[in-house]
Amino acid sequence: SDRAVSGAALTRDEAKITAVGVPDVPGTSYEIFSRIADRNVTVDMIVQNIGDGGRADISFTVPRDELAVTLEAIDEARTVTGDFDVTHDDQVAKVSVVGMGMATQAGVADRMFLALSEAEINIKMITTSEIKISTLVERDQALAALRAVHNAFALDQNPESIPPL
Amino acid sequence: SDRAVSGAALTRDEAKITAVGVPDVPGTSYEIFSRIADRNVTVDMIVQNIGDGGRADISFTVPRDELAVTLEAIDEARTVTGDFDVTHDDQVAKVSVVGMGMATQAGVADRMFLALSEAEINIKMITTSEIKISTLVERDQALAALRAVHNAFALDQNPESIPPL
Numbered sequence: 001s002d003r004a005v006s007g008a009a010l011t012r013d014e015a016k017i018t019a020v021g022v023p024d025v026p027g028t029s030y031e032i033f034s035r036i037a038d039r040n041v042t043v044d045m046i047v048q049n050i051g052d053g054g055r056a057d058i059s060f061t062v063p064r065d066e067l068a069v070t071l072e073a074i075d076e077a078r079t080v081t082g083d084f085d086v087t088h089d090d091q092v093a094k095v096s097v098v099g100m101g102m103a104t105q106a107g108v109a110d111r112m113f114l115a116l117s118e119a120e121i122n123i124k125m126i127t128t129s130e131i132k133i134s135t136l137v138e139r140d141q142a143l144a145a146l147r148a149v150h151n152a153f154a155l156d157q158n159p160e161s162i163p164p165l
Numbered sequence: 166s167d168r169a170v171s172g173a174a175l176t177r178d179e180a181k182i183t184a185v186g187v188p189d190v191p192g193t194s195y196e197i198f199s200r201i202a203d204r205n206v207t208v209d210m211i212v213q214n215i216g217d218g219g220r221a222d223i224s225f226t227v228p229r230d231e232l233a234v235t236l237e238a239i240d241e242a243r244t245v246t247g248d249f250d251v252t253h254d255d256q257v258a259k260v261s262v263v264g265m266g267m268a269t270q271a272g273v274a275d276r277m278f279l280a281l282s283e284a285e286i287n288i289k290m291i292t293t294s295e296i297k298i299s300t301l302v303e304r305d306q307a308l309a310a311l312r313a314v315h316n317a318f319a320l321d322q323n324p325e326s327i328p329p330l
């Protein structure tokens with residue numbers, strides 16, 4: 001039922017950073033994120049997938065205007081963890097759906113993915129919790145993505161549609 | 166302050182599946198997750214990091230006893246999307262922290278990562294939302310991980326520590 005999803009949100013001004021091939025050993029994440037926290041940068045999505053050959057990629061998003069200071073923090077971390085590559089992209093935006101009923105309902109994620117697929121929007125990154133699914137898309141597709149998701153869950157017809165978290 | 170984190174949780178009986186090198190084009194995620202939803206399997210963490218060379222890896226967790234039926238769903242998806250590799254691991258567990266104040270506080274993620282690092286626990290996967298940070302660890306390290314995180318945020322001393330979402 002549509003009640004599983006109560007709202008959709010767009011976060012437009014994010015930049016994505018990827019630490020490519022970091023040592024997949026205890027402590028590496030701490031070395032990176034503690035230096036970012038020291039500079040008072042609030043990190044939004046953090047995504048790490050399963051590593052390969054002792055290395056893993058960690059991507060995360062920060063406010064677009066904090067990209068430069070975040071890259072400094074990562075440069076510092078590399079002197080401690082051992083070298084790895086860093087890529088970044090500030091032409092991205094986050095589109096999410098929220099709802100309390102998600103965790104128990106199979107089929108919410110695929111309806112969101114169907115909506116994006118039909119709008120020919122490529123999903124660059126995915127992260128989820130029990131009440132929220134977030135995707136990173138190209139910034140110039142963000143509004144089309146939000147509209148597609150809104151329609152898929154009939155959010156405009158739902159009077160209780162609350163601005164999500 | 167500790168108030169940013171109100172609880173920690175352990176989900177023990179999960180299996181992790183990774184679709185390795187899927188075509189990074191609109192529709193691929195839908196083809197995979199719609200077939201899993203058709204079999205009424207509830208997916209927990211979904212993690213996709215930025216792709217490379219037109220391919221991306223998507224990992225997700227399902228209840229351990231639904232691993233076989235999920236692998237069938239993926240085999241079916243492959244006939245539509247084009248071939249990709251599939252790996253799985255049922256010796257994993259999810260350890261998370263929850264809290265309403267996270268989104269605005271730099272430093273929650275790194276405190277969790279420090280706690281896991283000091284307990285010499287390797288983080289296999291990370292996914293986040295504004296109110297929750299989830300990590301996948303080896304199942305045999307799950308209790309040590311939960312204890313480390315509990316201590317880091319002084320959760321046992323916090324009378325309002327509520328069972329999280």
Ligand SMILES: C[C@@H](O)[C@H](N)C(=O)O
Binds near residue numbers: 023025028
């Ligand atoms: C890659 C990174 O997450 C590493 N596994 C760690 O535990 O910090």
Ligand SMILES: C[C@@H](O)[C@H](N)C(=O)O
Binds near residue numbers: 188190193194213221
């Ligand atoms: C990899 C997968 O997420 C693809 N980019 C999609 O949009 O479905």
